[in-house]
Amino acid sequence: xxxxxxxxxxxxxxxxxxxxxxxxxxxxxxxxxxxxxxxxxxxxxxxxxxxxxxxxxxxxxxxxxxxxxxxxxxxxxxxxxxxxxxxxxxxxxxxxxxxxxxxxxxxxxxxxxxxxxxxxxxxxxxxxxxxxxxxxxxxxxxxxxxxxxxxxxxxxxxxxxxxxxxxxxxxxxxxxxxxxxxxxxxxxx
Numbered sequence: 752x753x754x755x756x757x758x759x760x761x762x763x764x765x766x767x768x769x770x771x772x773x774x775x776x777x778x779x780x781x782x783x784x785x786x787x788x789x790x791x792x793x794x795x796x797x798x799x800x801x802x803x804x805x806x807x808x809x810x811x812x813x814x815x816x817x818x819x820x821x822x823x824x825x826x827x828x829x830x831x832x833x834x835x836x837x838x839x840x841x842x843x844x845x846x847x848x849x850x851x852x853x854x855x856x857x858x859x860x861x862x863x864x865x866x867x868x869x870x871x872x873x874x875x876x877x878x879x880x881x882x883x884x885x886x887x888x889x890x891x892x893x894x895x896x897x898x899x900x901x902x903x904x905x906x907x908x909x910x911x912x913x914x915x916x917x918x919x920x921x922x923x924x925x926x927x928x929x930x931x932x933x934x935x936x937x938x939x940x
Contacts, residue, residue: 758795759822760804765793767811767818781810836910866937872896872925883917885937894931896923907933 768778775793779786784803791797792807799807808818866885872894880899889898890912898905898913901920907913915921917937925931 756822757798761793761795763818763822764789764807764811767813768793771811778807778810782806833905833907833911833913836912864937864939866939868935868937870923870933870935872923872931872933874925874928874930876925878922880920880922882920883937885917885939887915887917887921888936888938889913889923890934892932892934894925894929894933895927896931896933897926898923 768775773781775789776786779789782789782803783806788797788799788803789807792799805815808815811818869892880901889907891907891909893909895906895908898907899922900915905913906926923931923933
């Protein structure tokens with residue numbers, strides 16, 4: 752199984768458990784497994800066997816088809832993936848007090864080099880459309896930017912992020928009234 756699929760399954764288990772208002776221990780008791788196993792599954796640290804996974808899903812009082820309905824098993828994603836700050840997944844780690852984790856993006860991309868860059872755009876900054884031989888991840892730290900692609904425009908504001916294939920023609924335009932600042936990660940294949 753791919754890491755992304757496992758992450759989707761673990762997040763779905765945790766979300767459903769919280770919807771039902773039950774603790775990790777209560778779910779473990781219902782599924783007849785250990786509390787530690789449920790915790791490891793919810794935090795994407797272990798892969799349950801098929802039978803254990805089915806017992807957990809039944810214990811969550813959800814139909815198997817419903818559980819797997821929105822899980823993306825396909826490798827082919829849209830060429831541009833936008834994630835808004837309110838879509839980030841909050842998660843907890845064991846023995847961590849006062850640590851607030853938000854999973855921005857998990858994407859399985861094979862690469863040999865990753866380049867992390869802070870990009871600051873002046874209010875009147877401009878350039879022609881470009882292509883990059885890399886996947887590009889953008890995280891908006893400050894400001895408001897419109898990303899222009901050949902057939903699409905995407906507005907990103909503070910806290911938003913986006914992943915796309917840099918081989919698509921693109922350029923950012925600062926549409927705010929102040930400098931825009933973003934973290935850019937290039938994943939070169």
